Amino acid sequence: MAASADAGRRSNDEFIVRALPMMHGTSTARDDRPLAAEVVFPDGAGLSPERALARLHAGRHELRRALQQWPVLCVRLGAAHRALTGPGREGYAGGEHLELHKIFTQPKLREARCTDGVVREYDPQLCILNTGKVDGASGPEAVQWHTDDTYCDEPARFTSLLARAVPVEGRGSTHIQCMHDAFDTLAVQTQERLRHLSAEHVQIQPGHVREFFGRWPAASASAAAGEAAVAEIPAPFVHSNDLESQHITATHPLIRAHPQTGREALYLNLDRMVSVLGLDTTRTCSSSEAGAKEGDDDTSEAGLSLLSDLQRHADEHSAIRRYTHRWQRGDYLIWDNASVQHKAAGKETVHDGDERLFWQLLAVGTRPLTRTQWEEEQQEQQEQEKLQQ
Numbered sequence: 001m002a003a004s005a006d007a008g009r010r011s012n013d014e015f016i017v018r019a020l021p022m023m024h025g026t027s028t029a030r031d032d033r034p035l036a037a038e039v040v041f042p043d044g045a046g047l048s049p050e051r052a053l054a055r056l057h058a059g060r061h062e063l064r065r066a067l068q069q070w071p072v073l074c075v076r077l078g079a080a081h082r083a084l085t086g087p088g089r090e091g092y093a094g095g096e097h098l099e100l101h102k103i104f105t106q107p108k109l110r111e112a113r114c115t116d117g118v119v120r121e122y123d124p125q126l127c128i129l130n131t132g133k134v135d136g137a138s139g140p141e142a143v144q145w146h147t148d149d150t151y152c153d154e155p156a157r158f159t160s161l162l163a164r165a166v167p168v169e170g171r172g173s174t175h176i177q178c179m180h181d182a183f184d185t186l187a188v189q190t191q192e193r194l195r196h197l198s199a200e201h202v203q204i205q206p207g208h209v210r211e212f213f214g215r216w217p218a219a220s221a222s223a224a225a226g227e228a229a230v231a232e233i234p235a236p237f238v239h240s241n242d243l244e245s246q247h248i249t250a251t252h253p254l255i256r257a258h259p260q261t262g263r264e265a266l267y268l269n270l271d272r273m274v275s276v277l278g279l280d281t282t283r284t285c286s287s288s289e290a291g292a293k294e295g296d297d298d299t300s301e302a303g304l305s306l307l308s309d310l311q312r313h314a315d316e317h318s319a320i321r322r323y324t325h326r327w328q329r330g331d332y333l334i335w336d337n338a339s340v341q342h343k344a345a346g347k348e349t350v351h352d353g354d355e356r357l358f359w360q361l362l363a364v365g366t367r368p369l370t371r372t373q374w375e376e377e378q379q380e381q382q383e384q385e386k387l388q389q
């Protein structure tokens, strides 16, 4: 399949990949490329779902390259998705989502510590989450900036959402921002100090009880499908209210190198981070962007205040690129968790009675590395390759 292209737009006979406009932050010194692109079918309205998937599958190498170029990619399935998930096909399993996800990446099994204390992985068919439901009483979840799956040792490289129901007129958007820009716009001395810090992430913050297991069948598109799904959940996964004692934890650098390019990014998820490690050895970590103060006795509080300041820096700096995704039903949106943070626009952007429902899948990732570790790993790989020649 021949692909012809310029920097912002690539096309072949079967689909077109083109850049999407950003909302803010188009003028960073290092990088002003758009964050997001969309994949559209020139003859979309009449396309069958099978044909759409076959085309994407045939163009998978081009699509994977596009995902390296843009950290956010949206496939506009439109009518093809409606046909796939219309009457009689609204079941829980989400096979089409999984099929699409595999065109781009390798699905990651979700991990949880179960009621018997053992950490287990889920079958991908069972790890499709319904997220972002709006029923008038509750707003969309995830309204603060975050990165997914950070409590795992090897957090998900990508997250994808398939939009099954969306509010009309673009309400209930998802915001995405570039964490390479967030790093680049810090003072050089602050960057250097942060390179020596790491943070502890927990699945469940003390005091939070999340109903993981109860959530998916309850929010499933049809009650019958939900019940069938419950019946399929293996016994150890049965929901427990005692999740606080069952959390998974991981420690990751505050500044991570992108696994492919090595480019550094701020790695923040205030929803899961509970402490900063290494602060006492970098006591001069003070600046307007990084608030831990020299001589601060309480490193725990100083750590949390540092994290808040860094997040505020990411949220407020005008040179940080941001993209707002205005959902259309049938959108498959995939983003690179090593490059961006995301959040739901929030309740104020939706109306009572709006429906907003996504399936979510994760992708296999690797342990986040500092730039130094990344360079060492690259060197080792090159030496291995030389030995094998």
Ligand SMILES: O=C(O)CCC(=O)C(=O)O
Residues within 6 Å of the ligand: 131, 132, 140, 141, 142, 148, 159, 161, 173, 174, 175, 342, 343, 344, 345, 360
């Ligand atoms: O509902 C949204 O817009 C965002 C969902 C989200 O945060 C997630 O899938 O991790």
